[in-house]
Amino acid sequence: MPHILIVEDEAAIADTLIFALQSEGFTTTWLSLAEQALAEQQRNPADLLILDVGLPDISGFEACKRLRRFSEVPVIFLTARSEEIDRVVGLEIGADDYVVKPFSPREVAARVKAILKRMAPREVAATPVPQGPFQVDSERVQIHYHGQLLSLTRHEFRLLHSLLAQPERVFSREQLLDGLGVAADVGYERTIDSHIKSLRAKLRQVAAAAEPIQTHRGLGYSYSPRHA
Numbered sequence: 207m208p209h210i211l212i213v214e215d216e217a218a219i220a221d222t223l224i225f226a227l228q229s230e231g232f233t234t235t236w237l238s239l240a241e242q243a244l245a246e247q248q249r250n251p252a253d254l255l256i257l258d259v260g261l262p263d264i265s266g267f268e269a270c271k272r273l274r275r276f277s278e279v280p281v282i283f284l285t286a287r288s289e290e291i292d293r294v295v296g297l298e299i300g301a302d303d304y305v306v307k308p309f310s311p312r313e314v315a316a317r318v319k320a321i322l323k324r325m326a327p328r329e330v331a332a333t334p335v336p337q338g339p340f341q342v343d344s345e346r347v348q349i350h351y352h353g354q355l356l357s358l359t360r361h362e363f364r365l366l367h368s369l370l371a372q373p374e375r376v377f378s379r380e381q382l383l384d385g386l387g388v389a390a391d392v393g394y395e396r397t398i399d400s401h402i403k404s405l406r407a408k409l410r411q412v413a414a415a416a417e418p419i420q421t422h423r424g425l426g427y428s429y430s431p432r433h434a
């Protein structure tokens with residue numbers, strides 16, 4: 207059973223979440239401080255974190271940034287204010303979803319299920335790319351570039367995988383976002399651009415002069431074997 211770590215300082219809110227999640231068959235751990243949660247996730251990693259933004263020690267945003275240094279575990283934020291949503295969906299934070307308080311605990315449980323489902327290894331519509339400098343291993347979720355293993359985040363892997371599967375096809379940002387299993391929401395264009403930027407930086411570390419991901423202004427991005 208997937209294990210969910212709830213990080214929330216209000217016991218009443220945590221209780222309703224624990225109840226809703228356990229009713230759906232999840233196991234749960236509840237902590238009220240971000241620092242405790244980070245330590246716990248290193249010791250005993252949960253499958254998903256539900257993280258309150260307003261915590262007594264450090265903010266949920268800061269906690270998520272620190273978490274991302276060592277973990278790609280999915281995160282759902284609990285925010286008290288809808289103005290925070292822009293930051294939550296922004297790439298700088300690296301969250302997978304958010305809910306605004308007050309929320310329905312059943313709705314949160316449904317989102318947890320949805321995220322874990324889309325995280326599950328997909329039936330590989332196996333599109334290996336033996337040609338060119340890329341080697342995609344969908345089962346291991348690895349991509350080698352010029353023989354070097356790329357250290358990719360989950361989103362970067364999916365993004366690059368989508369592009370490589372159809373060389374020269376120009377993907378719109380919306381199509382790429384769709385491939386990530388993320389809803390097209392506020393700021394999605396910026397999200398894709400940020401992923402592409404960090405992906406390119408990683409590719410350049412292997413081959414500085416190559417530009418395998420091409421930008422098509424006003425349209426999107428493509429993989430160009432000629433530039434790889």
Ligand code: CA
Nearest residue numbers: 215258260261
């Ligand atoms: Ca709080």
